[in-house]
Amino acid sequence: MSDRLDVRKTYKLLIGGAFPRSESGRSYEVTSADGAFLANAAQGSRKDVRDAVVAARGAQSAWWAQSAYNRGQVIYRLAEMAESRRDELREHVALAEGVKAKDAKATVARSIDRIVWYAGWTDKIAQILGSSNPVAGPYFNFSVPVPSGVVGVIADQDSSLEAFVDSVLAPIAVGNSVVVLASERRPTPSILVSEMTATADFPRGVVNVLTGFTGELAPTLAGHEDVDGLDLAGVDDAFGDDLAALAAGSIKRVLRPDHARETSLLRLRAFVETSTVWHTIGQ
Amino acid sequence: MSDDLTKSQLGSLTYDAAPESASIAHLQPAYGLFINGEFTDPSSHQSFETLNPANETPLAHVALASHADVDRAVTAARTAYDTVWSKTSGAQRAKYLFRIARLIQERSRELAVVETLDNGKPIRESRDVDVPLAAAHFFYYAGWADKLDYAGYGVNPRPLGVAGQIIPWNFPLLMAAWKLAPALAAGNTCVLKPAETTPLSALLLAEILQQAQLPPGVVNILTGDGTSGAALVEHPDVNKIAFTGSTEVGRLIQERVASSRKHLTLELGGKGANIVFEDAPVDEMIEGIIDGIFFNQGHVCCAGSRLLVQESVADEVLRRLIRRVDQLRVGDPLDKNTDVGAINSAAQLARIQELSDFGEVEGATRYTSTCALPDRGYWFAPTVFADVSQSHRIAREEIFGPVLSVLTFRTPEEAVAKANNTNYGLACGVWSEKGSRTLWVAQRLRAGVIWANTYNKFDPTSPFGGVRESGFGREGGRHGLEAYLDV
Numbered sequence: 001m002s003d004r005l006d007v008r009k010t011y012k013l014l015i016g017g018a019f020p021r022s023e024s025g026r027s028y029e030v031t032s033a034d035g036a037f038l039a040n041a042a043q044g045s046r047k048d049v050r051d052a053v054v055a056a057r058g059a060q061s062a063w064w065a066q067s068a069y070n071r072g073q074v075i076y077r078l079a080e081m082a083e084s085r086r087d088e089l090r091e092h093v094a095l096a097e098g099v100k101a102k103d104a105k106a107t108v109a110r111s112i113d114r115i116v117w118y119a120g121w122t123d124k125i126a127q128i129l130g131s132s133n134p135v136a137g138p139y140f141n142f143s144v145p146v147p148s149g150v151v152g153v154i155a156d157q158d159s160s161l162e163a164f165v166d167s168v169l170a171p172i173a174v175g176n177s178v179v180v181l182a183s184e185r186r187p188t189p190s191i192l193v194s195e196m197t198a199t200a201d202f203p204r205g206v207v208n209v210l211t212g213f214t215g216e217l218a219p220t221l222a223g224h225e226d227v228d229g230l231d232l233a234g235v236d237d238a239f240g241d242d243l244a245a246l247a248a249g250s251i252k253r254v255l256r257p258d259h260a261r262e263t264s265l266l267r268l269r270a271f272v273e274t275s276t277v278w279h280t281i282g283q
Numbered sequence: 284m285s286d287d288l289t290k291s292q293l294g295s296l297t298y299d300a301a302p303e304s305a306s307i308a309h310l311q312p313a314y315g316l317f318i319n320g321e322f323t324d325p326s327s328h329q330s331f332e333t334l335n336p337a338n339e340t341p342l343a344h345v346a347l348a349s350h351a352d353v354d355r356a357v358t359a360a361r362t363a364y365d366t367v368w369s370k371t372s373g374a375q376r377a378k379y380l381f382r383i384a385r386l387i388q389e390r391s392r393e394l395a396v397v398e399t400l401d402n403g404k405p406i407r408e409s410r411d412v413d414v415p416l417a418a419a420h421f422f423y424y425a426g427w428a429d430k431l432d433y434a435g436y437g438v439n440p441r442p443l444g445v446a447g448q449i450i451p452w453n454f455p456l457l458m459a460a461w462k463l464a465p466a467l468a469a470g471n472t473c474v475l476k477p478a479e480t481t482p483l484s485a486l487l488l489a490e491i492l493q494q495a496q497l498p499p500g501v502v503n504i505l506t507g508d509g510t511s512g513a514a515l516v517e518h519p520d521v522n523k524i525a526f527t528g529s530t531e532v533g534r535l536i537q538e539r540v541a542s543s544r545k546h547l548t549l550e551l552g553g554k555g556a557n558i559v560f561e562d563a564p565v566d567e568m569i570e571g572i573i574d575g576i577f578f579n580q581g582h583v584c585c586a587g588s589r590l591l592v593q594e595s596v597a598d599e600v601l602r603r604l605i606r607r608v609d610q611l612r613v614g615d616p617l618d619k620n621t622d623v624g625a626i627n628s629a630a631q632l633a634r635i636q637e638l639s640d641f642g643e644v645e646g647a648t649r650y651t652s653t654c655a656l657p658d659r660g661y662w663f664a665p666t667v668f669a670d671v672s673q674s675h676r677i678a679r680e681e682i683f684g685p686v687l688s689v690l691t692f693r694t695p696e697e698a699v700a701k702a703n704n705t706n707y708g709l710a711c712g713v714w715s716e717k718g719s720r721t722l723w724v725a726q727r728l729r730a731g732v733i734w735a736n737t738y739n740k741f742d743p744t745s746p747f748g749g750v751r752e753s754g755f756g757r758e759g760g761r762h763g764l765e766a767y768l769d770v
Contacts, residue, residue, distance in 0.1 A: 135742035143746050241542035248537035251752045273750040277725050280736040
């Protein structure tokens with residue numbers, strides 16, 4: 001038994017519910033924090049980004065059309081999938097981030113609990129952010145939060161799981177679809193989560209995760225006209241400035257990391273729009 | 284027969300002129316910049332004339348704010364923020380805003396006349412819409428100033444600091460109210476830049492702020508042109524930019540502030556679709572379409588500039604619409620009977636003409652009102668284009684004038700698809716007596732505001748703003764506070 005050879009996994013992209021290698025055929029070596037070989041991750045291309053945006057756009061309306069209750073259950077199922085693979089997550093967080101097993105275990109626990117927290121938001125956010133508005137006239141006037149649409153996420157480079165979960169789950173919980181660029185050097189925990197989404201009943205294309213070089217891919221995502229929002233968690237200030245300027249081309253909603261506050265609903269508010277309906281009242 | 288009869292009867296009816304008096308305006312020959320509570324000369328000593336677009340006569344000289352003036356105003360706002368306004372309790376701020384609301388009401392007739400003279404909009408509109416809504420906006424946000432803990436952003440939400448606010452020429456006083464009232468309620472100080480062609484009502488508002496004894500520097504008002512606005516956007520000591528205007532300029536502003544940590548809200552252009560189903564209440568619908576596109580000469584970012592009519596009623600709707608367009612009274616904005624006033628500027632008139640000409644070139648069928656137009660001033664007769672296709676420029680680009688493009692659809696799905704076939708997303712209208720269908724459509728429209736069996740309604744309690752390239756952030760309601768709080 002002891003000389004049994006491990007069956008290694010190929011780490012792939014997640015685009016439109018499928019797990020392709022990069023259309024470019026490229027890969028890059030991912031190592032653990034102490035330099036040991038971990039994987040040849042797919043080196044996603046700009047074409048992969050564009051394909052992922054198309055998949056995300058196609059999936060968003062179906063995701064939003066589901067009941068809030070249903071969306072909550074799908075996200076909760078993601079937590080169930082993560083729970084059953086928490087040892088694997090812990091191992092990869094420890095390898096990727098170079099932290100002790102005990103700390104990695106705590107990170108995984110917090111991350112899964114965070115997914116559960118978001119699962120509970122889907123059918124409450126409208127009551128928190130919405131309103132009925134007492135206009136002066138014979139109208140029933142109400143405001144509801146609706147998703148911005150497709151959100152591009154450049155995930156945190158250091159926090160390979162916990163920050164990834166926040167950046168990805170917040171926009172999804174309020175009805176967006178996402179195209180995520182995983183941490184360039186520490187992608188394996190996010191790839192594991194991408195695999196879990198495939199068994200959590202998300203419509204194909206709601207979650208798309210790409211690995212590769214952030215510097216190469218992020219401008220395509222930031223400048224893409226069919227992306228409505230951009231989370232710049234994983235880029236430094238100077239590169240973030242460049243990407244925010246690109247995002248202005250189609251008036252994207254941009255979330256900069258220095259805006260983020262753990263204790264507020266900022267992440268949930270970042271990629272929702274307020275839709276206000278005036279309905280006449282009469283006999 | 285009955286149509287002919289109606290037409291001949293109406294044709295024989297004329298309206299006597301019912302002019303409001305221009306002398307109520309009490310305009311001064313020249314105005315300075317309102318900085319630190321006083322009107323001061325611009326550092327460059329440069330000024331420009333603001334015209335009455337209805338007859339091209341000069342109304343007053345206003346100062347052109349230079350880079351140095353912007354700096355002075357921002358410094359005054361920063362000092363007022365640090366030393367006074369951030370230490371003024373919410374209850375006290377509320378009372379200043381209530382005072383301002385009351386002062387606007389007291390001087391409402393004067394404000395309405397000034398607005399009409401400077402903008403060209405009918406006095407009926409400035410009197411019944413712009414000025415009362417401006418007062419209502421201050422009244423509404425006044426009450427929020429000491430209740431911010433309850434606004435849903437946690438306890439003791441903090442203001443952002445100094446807000447730079449740039450507003451357009453279509454609703455000059457109302458846009459000033461939309462910007463200033465929530466900003467002040469939330470505890471910010473302001474530098475407001477009114478549009479180049481419509482500075483006067485903001486300067487009257489400055490007088491009102493003096494009468495309200497608002498502490499100096501809490502609001503500063505800088506008249507000027509695009510360079511003044513750009514200087515405000517780029518000033519390093521401004522914490523927040525709020526801009527209402529074109530998507531083109533909004534894009535530039537977002538790009539400019541990308542490398543700063545300024546907060547930003549944008550209320551930009553639109554290409555609103557008014558969707559008419561076959562069961563729509565006919566009279567209300569025709570009036571709603573008319574109001575949707577010809578209100579304020581079509582100088583409305585949320586104008587219903589695309590009419591989507593269900594095929595089964597398209598011919599009838601178009602016939603009635605054209606008959607109604609012919610009855611619109613176009614002319615002297617000060618006449619209380621006027622429906623459609625003057626185009627705000629020569630530049631805007633040229634843009635409307637260019638796009639309308641393009642509509643003909645691209646093959647749409649043009650119908651223009653036969654109304655007589657005054658000899659002087661900037662005028663454009665109400666115009667309807669039929670046989671418009673989605674690829675036509677008049678169906679894609681914001682014209683910002685009294686020009687309606689009519690398209691047709693068969694199914695609700697097609698109506699939604701066509702309505703959403705734009706990069707904009709500000710407002711849409713839905714006309715149907717079937718409430719379930721109206722809400723079905725409303726859920727699928729990508730727009731910040733949806734009017735069902737009405738159009739162009741505004742209220743201080745109702746959040747207004749766009750999605751997609753119509754901008755982000757909301758003005759009005761509890762939601763409007765978020766734009767001025769650090770949350």
